[in-house]
Amino acid sequence: MTKSSGRVTLPAEKGMEREILQLAQKWGIDAVRDSDGTQLSTEIVGMGFDVYSTLCLIREDNEWAKANRECLxxxxxxxxxxxxxxxxxxxxxxxxxxxxxxxxxxxxxxxxxxxxxxxxxxxxxxxxxxxxxxxxxxxxxxxxxxxxxxxxxxxxxxIWEPVSMYNHKTNNWKEEHRLPVDPRHPQARKHLLEVLEHWLEAHSQTGIVRFTTFFYNFDLIYNENGKERQVDWFGYLSCVSPLAIQQFEKEYGYRLMPEDFADKGYYNSPFKVPDRKYLDWMDFNQRFIAGFAKECVDMVHKAGKKAIMFLGDHWAGTEPYGKYFGEIGLDAVVGAAGDGVTTRMISDIPVKATEARFYPYFFPDVFHEGGDPVKESLEVWRKSRRALLRKPTNRMGYGGYLSLVAGFKDFVDHIADVCDEFRAIHDRTKGTKPYSAKFKVAVLNAWGVCRSWMTHQVAHSLWNQRCYSYLGILEALSGLPFEVEFISFDDIRNNGISRDTGVIINAGDAGTAWSGGEHWKDEKIVSAVREWVYGGGGFIGVGEPTACEYNGAFFQLSDVLGVQKEAGFSVNSNKPSFSINDSHFITADVREPMDYGEGMNSIYKYCESAEILDVNNLSCSLAVNAYGRGRAVYMAGLPFSMQNTRMLYRAIFWSAGREAEMQIWFSENSEVECAAYPGAGCYAAANSSFERQKTTILKADGEKHIVELAPLECKWFEI
Amino acid sequence: MTKSSGRVTLPAEKGMEREILQLAQKWGIDAVRDSDGTQLSTEIVGMGFDVYSTLCLIREDNEWAKANRECLxxxxxxxxxxxxxxxxxxxxxxxxxxxxxxxxxxxxxxxxxxxxxxxxxxxxxxxxxxxxxxxxxxxxxxxxxxxxxxxxxxxxxxIWEPVSMYNHKTNNWKEEHRLPVDPRHPQARKHLLEVLEHWLEAHSQTGIVRFTTFFYNFDLIYNENGKERQVDWFGYLSCVSPLAIQQFEKEYGYRLMPEDFADKGYYNSPFKVPDRKYLDWMDFNQRFIAGFAKECVDMVHKAGKKAIMFLGDHWAGTEPYGKYFGEIGLDAVVGAAGDGVTTRMISDIPVKATEARFYPYFFPDVFHEGGDPVKESLEVWRKSRRALLRKPTNRMGYGGYLSLVAGFKDFVDHIADVCDEFRAIHDRTKGTKPYSAKFKVAVLNAWGVCRSWMTHQVAHSLWNQRCYSYLGILEALSGLPFEVEFISFDDIRNNGISRDTGVIINAGDAGTAWSGGEHWKDEKIVSAVREWVYGGGGFIGVGEPTACEYNGAFFQLSDVLGVQKEAGFSVNSNKPSFSINDSHFITADVREPMDYGEGMNSIYKYCESAEILDVNNLSCSLAVNAYGRGRAVYMAGLPFSMQNTRMLYRAIFWSAGREAEMQIWFSENSEVECAAYPGAGCYAAANSSFERQKTTILKADGEKHIVELAPLECKWFEI
Incomplete structure (x- = not known):
């Protein structure tokens, strides 16, 4: 069997030269990189691979930082x-x-x-x-x-740069604590540029500078015991300083007060509907960060190297889906991917190239005696592959210490397969787009495009209470054949709802940014959504959609959804009775008991036209409604599973009124999905389950193709 | 065996004369009454029983009503x-x-x-x-x-008096629909007094006039199919008319608008925190109703008869726990009792005498072939008896059609036992009070004393979603050895918290009148409760106590309760970890799986001092906290069961810091309770379960008494 090669970055490490050459063969490596805490030997650098060198400017010169503490x-x-x-x-x-x-x-x-x-x-x-x-x-x-x-x-x-602190603690480092420098201070900015200049001179063999990331880390706050206290991947707390506040006041004409940052202790978490002040603060920092990052990137380019950024760590204000990101002029973005959502978060970034660094990291928390890195990797791969089949990153890689992998031969073999599968996607699809439904699916929340693939998340792909029941929607979407867009209430206010949108999804707990909170009090919003659904649009509400107790309604669009939530004030009004429709288009592939995650209470049938498909604890968990020429679906929650993915898939086609178009490149067995690339004349059937599966693929022309797949297998066929 | 006799009212019926005499013997009847739809024969009236005659003035003269439709x-x-x-x-x-x-x-x-x-x-x-x-x-x-x-x-x-409509439909009557007359119209008021005068003359043999009730029915609204649409036992909707609004405006200086009644469709349900306007409207009607009711009662007294009122039906504005009730001058109140809560709602009314009319009514919905009235009665009796042992009504009785009972011999025998048990309570206790803890238990909500034993209720003892998880608290309290008081936030504002209160209970869904909603934004309230608990008080919060998202907190008194609810904005903050304390004083008698009813989500440990006793779905269901010299208990819900009753019992003594005082007249087996009457030198051991039970009673002096009881048996002993 000839092995394919390329598109894979290996975290290299001095002393592992022999292993690197073996893995280069086995995994098809074409680039090596150092890490925070590892170095490349001259031998490694000379092996002919592309070389990524990690650079975190703001913690690079600790002596300067110690001597200029007012610039921390x-x-x-x-x-x-x-x-x-x-x-x-x-x-x-x-x-x-x-x-x-x-x-x-x-x-x-x-x-x-x-x-x-x-x-x-x-x-x-x-x-x-x-x-x-x-x-x-x-x-x-x-x-x-x-x-x-x-x-x-x-x-x-x-006084301790938080990522360095995290790595220090995770890997038991003993080195001096590194201090983070704030480039908003002119002398710091000047110094960082000098550091960069020297660094570029000192790294002549480095072809690719990987910024980690630029300047301000996401909010990572430890408690008195040195354990994580709070984390917000999207926070801007580290951008603050009296200088920043003064500059902000000069530009915006008002002063931000300490409470604008503390925000009652919520620290403007992305789960809150952002207010004007916070949006101003974000914009203020984004402009500064993009401007200075561009200056750095320009220097890297002038030195004849490429500049890439790591998504995560000090990425505050870079906002890959924000207004100023393009100005930075990056050659690529690399980010950690632990599931389909984070994979799409990386691969959809509007940048020349992307790279997914898959979990698990080669860190001792997984690579220790009794650890099962293959299992961890399979869980990640089965989700990420779905996303890659929709939109692949250009490259993949891993992070951590190569030395730790040595003892895990099964892991080495497994990753060889992953690398081959990854490259196969590129080789087969030849950069063409997969077949998609003829309409877009829009996720509506208070953040819109800025938080593309970032909703209901605290950081990375971590499981969180009150999140997983919603995050399953994005996880499902990450691998479904739809063009997905993220829209905000302001988008609707300013531009209405775009003509090519077929379905709007609004999902979240009442009051959160994901559901929308007080935005639903705005008659412009409710009118626009009503009009659009009535005219033929599809609306899928999950959890507490359109929720805001106002004018006698909790779900503001209960007329669209067909259901309402009893908020406690009208328990004395009898709710319409109903029988359960257990043979609906949406639930046609349900085999296992339904799973709504944390679920909802007290959801009742509101419209005569609504049909209830499932009830739990006397509360409607699944319902559908007709609204003019449009349709709506209500779900109590949608944690990720292949069954729920299929239910969402069906709900989208049903609510769009396009059921007839669903069975194109369709796998009858929900555990298997089909991604077709008409432009490349091929299609893949991917088994996302840990069991053997047999399915019938319905091709675009209606022809049936029976496929059998080993656990997690992905097979390619010609059209 | 000599049968006891008296204290029991029978619904009599022409044609049942022989059965009445038999039952008089068997049940110990000393009073008979007619019903809406039945008449007493001259023979019955002459049997020597007290005779109650039902009178519902506002629907008595249908001809007048038809001729004066502007007075409806x-x-x-x-x-x-x-x-x-x-x-x-x-x-x-x-x-x-x-x-x-x-x-x-x-x-x-x-x-x-x-x-x-x-x-x-x-x-x-x-x-x-x-x-x-x-x-x-x-x-x-x-x-x-x-x-x-x-x-x-x-x-x-x-155009159809609602109780008459209800009875009509339940019993398939064919008679003309009765119209309700509004006594606020001077000509109607005058006419109703004339009706009363004639009626009194025509009912010379009636000793007791039972008003059903006075003038305005609770809100009972049917839908287009003639089925119940909404019901509010505490509503004032029927009191409205342009005349009333004009009179109100004259007195209060502002006009009530239609929206003040419709209230966004919530119709001022008691689940809402009442606003000033609605409280004014209630007060306005209460004064009118008490005034006119007094006029009627005075006439009855002048005729040498007693006047009693039925609690329920047209009792709007009579408010048995309200400011003006005493002025009416009633001789007694009779009300329907379906559980301990409704029994106490009747027996605690400050009036000369009370009577409980126990469910089931002798109506065809229960008394039909295949019906099991004994089972229904046992369910009621096991709950009501607990309440009677704390505070007995003076009398008991039944309602409906005696003719329907004929075929149910087991029911007749069973009721004979019930009547004997009822009388035994009076015979044994001789009007003395049962032993109680040395402190009061206060239920705190937006309504206070006005809704004594009426919280979390729609009407009667009906089961309701979002209610049963809280109503279990009152049901438990109805039979526990505590003096219970109902206090409002205004009580605290105006008078502080009384010195003899040992424990405050705040229970309900966020935003409802029972939890308190925006009252918890008032610094006076939170300060007063904090100070009081800190000084040694006990605070029990159930469901969403002290809840109102404000100033960065959802439970305003999370510092007291020791737990907080994650409302969705700080999911990115790690919550304190904890281990479960499974051997706490409160849970010492738990044998069966815990039952919190609908339960709660996302309750987390807030204070270091808090101890978590139980967790469900990652949410704390039961927790305790120390606060200064005081203590707090949090429960996710408390539907009624003997186990939950015992848990509340223990929680009350524990939070009051008086555990040592609990084991006085204490039954070690939770299914059995002990009520002691030191003034009468006796005590009862009552088995509230459907199984045989054995228990040890700990007497006041510490002496132990082992008791065995048949299912539902109640035994009396001398001290």
């Missing part, structure tokens, strides 16, 4: 909440935070830059009424109102 | 919501309502008395922009805003 990155932290059991209270502001990560900022006057808030009334306490005692690290209020709750929002310096 | 009772109804698919829309305002129950009011100008509302914006549509077409019964809007939702709130006349 900062953060606003909200202290623990303290109840005033007495009139005099003391708040230990660092309680709950990691003292090795943060240091209270005493350079800037607390009275000017901090805020003490009465969280019982919501009022800011006058800054003459409290004092910070730098000896104890406590804020003292002498006239607190008894039984009220108080917090202090204070500025701190970041 | 009215109602505001909100039409179906109609989406404007075109600019011109027509709303069939009676759609969804029962045309035999309501007739559109065309006497009063729609433009003056109705309201068309844009439910998309919440705005009232100018009354020049719509027209009512009395030929079609439709409201026409020519300039509706497309895709907006519209409703019409219109005045209707009640």
């Amino acid at each position: 990155q900062q953060i606003y932290l909200m202290s623990q909440a303290v109840i005033a059991f007495e009139n005099r209270i003391e708040i230990d502001i660092m309680k709950g935070y990691y003292r090795e990560q943060f240091e209270i900022d005493t350079l800037h006057k607390p009275a000017d830059w901090w805020e003490v808030t009465d969280r019982t009334t919501g009022e800011t306490v006058d800054n003459t009424k409290w004092l910070f005692d730098s000896n104890t690290g406590k804020v003292i209020l002498a006239d607190a109102i008894k039984w009220h709750k108080y917090t202090v929002t204070f500025l701190a310096y970041q | 009772q009215q109602i505001y109804l909100m039409s179906q919501a109609v989406i404007a698919f075109e600019n011109r829309i027509e709303i069939d305002i009676m759609k969804g309502y029962y045309r035999e129950q309501f007739e559109i009011d065309t006497l009063h100008k729609p433009a003056d008395w109705w309201e068309v509302t844009d439910r998309t914006t919440g705005e009232t549509v100018d009354n020049t922009k719509w027209l009512f077409d009395s030929n079609t019964g439709k409201v026409i809007l020519a300039d509706a805003i497309k895709w907006h939702k519209y409703t019409v709130t219109f005045l209707a006349y009640q």
